[in-house]
Amino acid sequence: xxxxxxxxxxxxxxxxxxxxxxxxxxxxxxxxxxxxxxxxxxxxxxxxxxxxxxxxxxxxxxxxxxxxxxxxxxxxxxxxxxxxxxxxxxxxxxxxxxxxxxxxxxxxxxxxxxxxxxxxxxxxxxxxxxxxxxxxxxxxxxxxxx
Numbered sequence: 001x002x003x004x005x006x007x008x009x010x011x012x013x014x015x016x017x018x019x020x021x022x023x024x025x026x027x028x029x030x031x032x033x034x035x036x037x038x039x040x041x042x043x044x045x046x047x048x049x050x051x052x053x054x055x056x057x058x059x060x061x062x063x064x065x066x067x068x069x070x071x072x073x074x075x076x077x078x079x080x081x082x083x084x085x086x087x088x089x090x091x092x093x094x095x096x097x098x099x100x101x102x103x104x105x106x107x108x109x110x111x112x113x114x115x116x117x118x119x120x121x122x123x124x125x126x127x128x129x130x131x132x133x134x135x136x137x138x139x140x141x142x143x144x145x146x
Contacts, residue, residue, distance in 0.1 A: 017078040019070065021059050023085040028059030033115040033129050035072060044119055044127025046145075047096050048073050056129050057084060060111050064099035067131065067145065071096070102131075103141060110135045122146045 021028040035044045035053030043053040052072040058065075068084040074094040084095045102109050113134035121128045121144065128146040135141070 017075065018081045019055075019057055019068075020081050020083050021057075021062060021068075021085050022083050023062045024059035025061035027061065027111070029057060030060060031056065031058035031067070031112045031115040031131055033117060033131075035117060035127055037117055037119060042119070044117060045072065046127050046129060047071055049126065054127075056115060056131075058112055058115070058131065065102040065104075065109065067098045067101065069096040069098070070094060098145065101145070102143060109133055110138070110140070113140070118144060118146075 019029070033056040035046065035055070037043060043051070045052055046054040046056065047069050048054055048071050050073055054072040055070040055075070056067060057070065058067045062085065066085075070084070071092070071094055074092065078094060082094070084097070088095055088097075111134040112131055114132045116130055118128040118130050120126065124146070126146075128144060130142050130144045132142045133140045
């Protein structure tokens with residue numbers, strides 16, 4: 001018998017896919033946002049244009065401060081370790097890389113602190129999300145991806 005997270009009932013979960021970023025430091029995954037809306041049964045897709053929740057991941061120390069969106073419809077086809085920074089060659093990519101959208105001026109971005117779903121704030125039928133800045137001792141910022 002297996003549990004809900006592919007592990008033996010009563011045992012530790014066994015991941016079927018693990019996302020890594022070979023270009024980032026050890027803070028990859030500091031942002032991880034799913035497409036579910038807290039307190040509801042609703043969900044959103046950021047890139048798939050479907051009803052399957054996608055996954056947003058980000059780390060630190062990679063050039064261009066990328067934010068990655070993993071197409072939720074493609075997750076069941078993935079296995080093992082998937083390097084999100086690797087070039088995508090599929091017609092429908094598993095991972096979308098968004099570069100250079102984190103503010104770098106006038107102050108250097110202080111690092112990611114939190115991320116959250118924002119259900120379609122611009123009416124384009126795709127879910128949106130926001131990432132916040134870790135800002136100790138200064139005003140923080142947030143970036144909305146829509």
